[in-house]
Amino acid sequence: MAVAQKLQRCAVSQTGKHSASVIFLHGSGDTGQGLRAWVRDVLKQDMAFTHIRVIYPTAPARPYTPMRGALSHVWFDRYKISADCAEHLESIDSMCSLLGSVIQEEIRAGVPKHRMIIGGFSMGGAMALHLACRYHPEVAGVFALSSFLNKDSVVYQAAQGRRGQPLPELFQCHGSADELVLHRWGEDTGALLRGVGMATSFHSIPGLNHQLSLMELERLRSWILKKLPPNSPSNGQ
Template sequence: MKQEPPVLIEPQGKVQKTVIWLHGLGADGHDFEPVVPQLGLPEDHGIRFIFPHAPINPVTINGGMQMHSWYDIRSEDLMNDVDAAGIRVACYRVFELIENQLKQGMAAEDIILAGFSQGGLIALHAALSGQYELGGVMGLSTYCPMAEQFYLHRKMPILMMHGLYDPVVPLASAEASRAAIEKGGYQVEWHTYPMAHQVCAEQLLKIGEWLQQREA
């Protein structure tokens, strides 16, 4: 099946940074498209937003239902029952998007990965195990098994955010993931919000501030 091209939002002026933002399970690239105007960015922010679509695959935990998914979720044991092969394939999809930006003249340090839930896991794994010296990575309402693989880009800015009442990805899984990443020598900026498995207005403004701080 031919892969659907990502949703692309170009800035008004010169492109200075690129954010590749991955959606969660069952959504698609349009899911986070509406948040861009809610980030509180100035008109001349210069950020290109790319929202790719995950391929459609059967998801075991949902009875084998076909849906947009970056990898399979086999059980509720998110940190241990892991589709490592699927995660690796999804990361290569992200690497292709990064390579495409590099070919267009974007520097690696001006590329930021972001993702929500499943997409957050892929963003973290791609950024922290890949060969690229990226400008940062943002994981929203996510978890991160296999963090022992992360040993490369020690100074990469990492932003993690989570809902205190998340029933899908438990806060404990997110906190354990953060601790594992920090154990590898990384600095993680961590924020929690009184919400479930979602994003909120206060959080989006904080994301906008964080993106503006990622200077070349």
């Protein structure tokens, strides 16, 4: 299915000089506006920074096989929600190309790739791993919340092929009670990426199901600031 050439998005602008960017991808069936509202509801305020713009793109609606072909805002198609099946690479690669335009817009705004982080919730986290590890490994980091990669994912092959070269650091959070995306799928994803040379950290959130929590968003915010500090020598400040 052909998708629109311009992704809708919303953003939380920095309050000072724009020197870094975060691209935060929603889960299946959500939108960028919906994810921003969810984050704001959990934090009781926007995830905002003095120097970092936070961008929430929206996936175009497309037929989604696990919903029997019904239209949904999903980043790519899946044959089924399982770690054991093949990836739908045609839809993944098509969306990587579209999301690349968001990255290029930030570059034109004066933000280099090493001052960007890409991440997401659920399907958004898997999409972020494909985008960062396969197409834009120069970014500062990638985060995956309640997310997983298929066991035979080409992301592992891409990371393996970059041994000895820079790879983005991975930050993961996963609820221990997640019944949709099993906790062990997230753990296995992190372990396999560590095995091919990627620096990773995995945070298990006790009792959390398939949702965002205050604890993980606070940890994520701290990690983002560590990777994208406001006074980095590389950004000329």
